[in-house]
Amino acid sequence: MATRHVVIGGGTAGMNAIRTIREEEAARSEITLVSAEKPYSRMVLPYYLDRSIAESHVFTATPRVLADWGVKAHLGRRVTALDAKANACTLDDGTTLEYDDCLIATGSSAVRAPVPGADGRGVHSFWTLDEARAVLAEIARGSHVVMVGAGFIAFTILNSILALGAKLTIVEMEPRILPRMIDDAGATLVEGWLAKHGVAIRTGARLATIEDAKGRKRLRFAAGGDIVCDVVIMATGIKTNLEWLKGSGVTINRGVLVDDHLRSSVPNVYAAGDIAEGRDLITGEPAVHAIEPTAQEHGRVAGANMAGKDVRYRGSLIINIVEVCHLDVASFGAWDEAKAEAASGVKPDRPAYRKLLWRGDRLTGAIILGPSSDIWTTNDVGMLKGLVQSGVSLARFKAYLKRNPFDIKPAFIASKTTSALLPETILGRPSKAPGNTPVAV
């Protein structure tokens, strides 16, 4: 059994793996963490940005906690090369670490639109804690912020920017917002809702340059119509951090290809989170799911297997939720499968929309939009996830749901979805509470 583990990357996947190794191992092993940043949760950066939490709240493991867990940490360091044949990796300070097994969990990073001025003063990404600090330092009450890109990342900080008292304009190259999270009908509803809440949106806008303009920024577009603003945030996508793996001997496609144990093509090298290309629960095909829940599940499964357990992963389910101006927007699974049988419904009296997608009598994907003050929106968000995750046969409730897409609960309960879900656990045993990790095995 592996007695020397090296975990590369201190994000959600890496930290969940470390915790799970400590939970599952039979004998105390050596764990070394290499992380370019102090471990923190990217999910909570929007709440740091709107000043509702202190910066200290974002950290997932302080040096003290890492010491308690018996983790030897190289923080502020990057791995520059992995030599899978030699079972060793090299850090940017020249240190060489040998391992019995290692976990690749280096995640992804923000990319900026390739336009002149994209890396200039007052132009930011919002992905890392350092980037969040820089954005926070520049936005003041009354600032005009332009967000380039109308995807999920942009939408997670929309409320925060408004809460800081800034004026917000969103520009998007594609003809509509949230192109990789919801469909056209949903996007139209969200655009209308945001306009009502004072957010200016310009879609189909091809950005040409970003220039300095007397201490402010000027955005020029291919079709004209300059925008002058104070702060530019580039939310134009992310890319997987794969470069350092060139020549490592690990097979790479869109990410590091992993099997159902999160093992790469090299059996003692695992990969988890944004960088891993593992099984999609719905399609069964390899996919990169750069979302928090996948990083968490990948990390725990990899950690258990590194600790000598035999844990098979069923696959990850794409789930996304974001709240903008008190409107919940969520989607699951194969929500954008063009060929799937689909049914949808809108409420004429409120901003509420549902779309259900089917394979036979099983739900394979869903989109849900509704006011966050509606309890049933929140509850239905969960039940839709349960229906897609469990893949229960809905039989005649399929026809019922196609007519009544807002009445999920009777279908969920009567189809015995709870029975299907109760035995399901990621690690084959009940989960432990976050504070219950053994610190001295």
Add this chain to the structure above:
Amino acid sequence: MLATATNVLRIHPEKCTGCLRCELACSYMQTGTFHPAKSVIRVSPFEGHTSYAPYTCTQCAEGWCMTACPVGAITINAAGAKDVLDDTCVGCKLCTIACPYGTMFYDPDTRKAFKCNLCGGAPACAEACPTAAITYEGTATEDWLGEFARVRSARVLAGVR
């Protein structure tokens, strides 16, 4: 019955009269106000409101809400229930989408998630139920409502093709 760490809320749907006392008691215990809209146990109607049953968190083994939380704000309390730590929760809603049972709640006023925490070991809903449709017992959790709801689906499914 003496409360132990393995006690669960057992639902006896055929005994439910739909009186909603559980929702009142729950909201009073959880928020200090009689406010069923803040209750984390929900009485659902079946068969066109001719029968009812309460639905709440099963305290499932995986604890999807707990494992999904990016800041460790959901823990296991002394009663064995998954419990939200208000000071740690940032309100990101990941738990609401991770829970496949639809038993996470979100309060837009406090910007926190909330859920059934078994009232720390003395569930107010079970105590308030006048017909013992909700009991607090040392048993394994089950799908208490599935079969009850299935046989009461005939009317809503009548004519549905």
